[in-house]
Amino acid sequence: MLGTARRTRKRIGLGRIVLDGGLLILSFLMLVPFLWIIATSLRLPKDSFSLPPAIFPTAWHISNYAEVFAKVPFVDFISNSLKICVIIVIGHIFISSMAAFAFSRIAFPGRNVLFLIFLSGLMIPGQVTIIPQFIMMSKLGLIDSHLALILPGLINPFGIFMIRQTMMSISFSFDEAAYMDGASRLWVFLKIILPMSFPAVVVTSVISFIAHWNDFFRPLIFLNSFEKMTLPIGMTALTGAFGTGNLSAILAGVTLSLIVPLLFYIFGQKYLLDGMTAGGLKV
Missing domain, CATH: 1.20.5 (Single alpha-helices involved in coiled-coils or other helix-helix interfaces)
Structure with missing residues (x-):
């Protein structure tokens, strides 16, 4: 043996x-x-x-890297993208976490039906809704404004789903003990449930940040001024007329553009696996 x-x-x-x-x-x-x-x-x-x-x-x-800053306002592109992404992530987490708390911890009539309606938004491609969004932003006078990119990005069904699944896995005994001690629903949300859902919050933050950092389609539709452009669309200036730009400088710009999302990912990587698995598939 x-x-x-x-x-x-x-x-x-x-x-x-x-x-x-x-x-x-x-x-x-x-x-x-x-x-x-x-x-x-x-x-x-x-x-x-x-x-x-x-x-x-x-x-x-x-x-080649110096040429990037000489040919385009690269720092402005970075700051525009950071501004838009940070505001979207903060607003998205604020809205999604509260919606997830309502869907997971508050029993109200039609909760499951309303949640399924929210989930149906995951099946609608962004290109389908771009025309009504453009008409709405045009009527609000927000074309060529960063708000035209920020406002639609604040609500994301995927973020609500992710955080809700994690909150569903948390025992209701925590809520009951807090309510018995006289805690309000807002206190339970801020002090107990939200901190325990931190891995899912980080996951949705990373996914949302990278998605909007790399977004090319919507800035191309809504932004006209060169100084307001985000990094992906602003980088097209490096290609030059008819795509005859310096390839080495273009790839230098691409390399620089990877630094911010890479740092953001490094910060949240230890929470990614926990956040993806903590909630399971409980409905």
């Missing part, structure tokens, strides 16, 4: 080595495009399409 146990442990160890090696290879393959982007941003433009393509730069031309 001792020999059998040793052979079993050996097979498990060998299988673990093969699995870890396969995952490392797969991870490297997934990183190759990002390595190529960074490497190309440091090359001369004439070396961008060399064959075979080089993953690592042979020369370091930091001037």
Whole structure:
């Protein structure tokens, strides 16, 4: 039996080595495009399409990054995107968490039906609603304004669903004990349920931030002034007329644009798995 146990442990160890090696290879393959982007941003433009393509730069031309700031108001694009994304995330979490609390902890007539109506919004593509949104923003005089991007982004059925699922998994004994001590419903929401739902809040914050940071379609429709443009649409200026811009400078801009969402993701990554699994699929 001792020999059998040793052979079993050996097979498990060998299988673990093969699995870890396969995952490392797969991870490297997934990183190759990002390595190529960074490497190309440091090359001369004439070396961008060399064959075979080089993953690592042979020369370091930091001037490509300086060209980004010289050709476009890159800092303004960053600040516009940050302003819009931060306001949307704060407002979205404020609204979604309160709606999730109502759907999960308050028994009112038609609660489940109303929740299903909210969920049906997940099946409607954003492109379908862009025309009524444009007409509404036009009547409100918000075209070429950041509010035209902020207001529709405040409500997201996915965020309500995510936070509600986590709140449903929290025992109602916490609420009952607090109510017996004389706590108000608002106090229970702010001091007990919302802190316990923090992983789901972080998940929805990260998803919402990255989605609006990378959004190209809606800013293209609602914004006209160059100084009000967000980063994705403002970056098109680097391509130049007929797409003849410096590819190295373009990819330098792309590399810089990755820094903010990467930092945001690093901050919330430890909560992502917890938030995705904490609520399960309880309805």
